[in-house]
Amino acid sequence: DGGITQSPKYLFRKEGQNVTLSCEQNLNHDAMYWYRQDPGQGLRLIYYSQIVNDFQKGDIAEGYSVSREKKESFPLTVTSAQKNPTAFYLCASSMWGGDLEQYFGPGTRLTVT
Amino acid sequence: LAKTTQPISMDSYEGQEVNITCSHNNIATNDYITWYQQFPSQGPRFIIQGYKTKVTNEVASLFIPADRKSSTLSLPRVSLSDTAVYYCLVGGPPSNFGNEKLTFGTGTRLTIIP
Numbered sequence: 001d002g003g004i005t006q007s008p009k010y011l012f013r014k015e016g017q018n019v020t021l022s023c024e025q026n027l028n029h030d031a032m033y034w035y036r037q038d039p040g041q042g043l044r045l046i047y048y049s050q051i052v053n054d055f056q057k058g059d060i061a062e063g064y065s066v067s068r069e070k071k072e073s074f075p076l077t078v079t080s081a082q083k084n085p086t087a088f089y090l091c092a093s094s095m096w097g098g099d100l101e102q103y104f105g106p107g108t109r110l111t112v113t
Numbered sequence: 114l115a116k117t118t119q120p121i122s123m124d125s126y127e128g129q130e131v132n133i134t135c136s137h138n139n140i141a142t143n144d145y146i147t148w149y150q151q152f153p154s155q156g157p158r159f160i161i162q163g164y165k166t167k168v169t170n171e172v173a174s175l176f177i178p179a180d181r182k183s184s185t186l187s188l189p190r191v192s193l194s195d196t197a198v199y200y201c202l203v204g205g206p207p208s209n210f211g212n213e214k215l216t217f218g219t220g221t222r223l224t225i226i227p
Contacts, residue, residue: 004156035217042200043157043217059216090156100147100204104156 003027006091010033011110013085021108025093031097032074035089036060037107046089049074078110085112097108108112117201120148122222131188133221138182146177146184149200149217157200157217161186188223196225 006027013019026034031050045058049068054088063082068074078085085091088109118136125201127130137146145164161168163175163184174187188195200220
């Protein structure tokens with residue numbers, strides 16, 4: 001059963017703490033993406049990776065970091081430098097970088113207080 | 114990524130055909146048109162993609178006029194479960210991906226009325 005998994009579904013953290021969101025895919029896709037969605041808004045690109053050991057900043061990368069050590073995994077760390085970290089985070093993958101046919105995970109809702 | 118314009122919201126009754134139009138005046142020669150559906154608290158789901166004329170799958174049809182400056186997503190005989198936000202994206206093929214940024218706008222909020 002192929003797809004993308006994100007964990008956990010809900011995450012609560014205190015302000016000032018770093019937190020890492022997990023994203024795993026078994027679709028054998030080369031490209032992976034992280035998006036942020038705020039209430040009533042569209043998705044904004046945080047980081048993307050077209051291939052293992054390579055990643056690029058998206059439109060709102062400040063306060064976030066990623067790694068791509070394995071093709072299947074693309075974890076996102078929300079650092080204490082991110083001013084407004086509370087949001088819905090979505091991970092996606094596609095066969096190639098920039099392919100608009102993307103497959104999304106179920107998302108992680110992060111709440112920072 | 115070509116800028117797109119969609120209606121903010123639409124209402125329709127169950128059983129009707131719904132057409133959502135997206136304007137993309139600056140579409141480039143190599144750009145494709147892609148539509149997604151998103152339910153609350155879920156990730157978007159790919160619906161359909163096309164380049165020109167008409168594309169149909171088991172879920173929807175996509176109509177693209179000759180000038181490709183707009184496109185229309187058509188949902189046949191909608192049901193309550195089609196209530197969702199629909200996003201239109203326009204962008205180039207994988208080989209052109211470099212500094213392009215993938216940004217979903219606010220989309221069209223479709224509400225199906227019983």
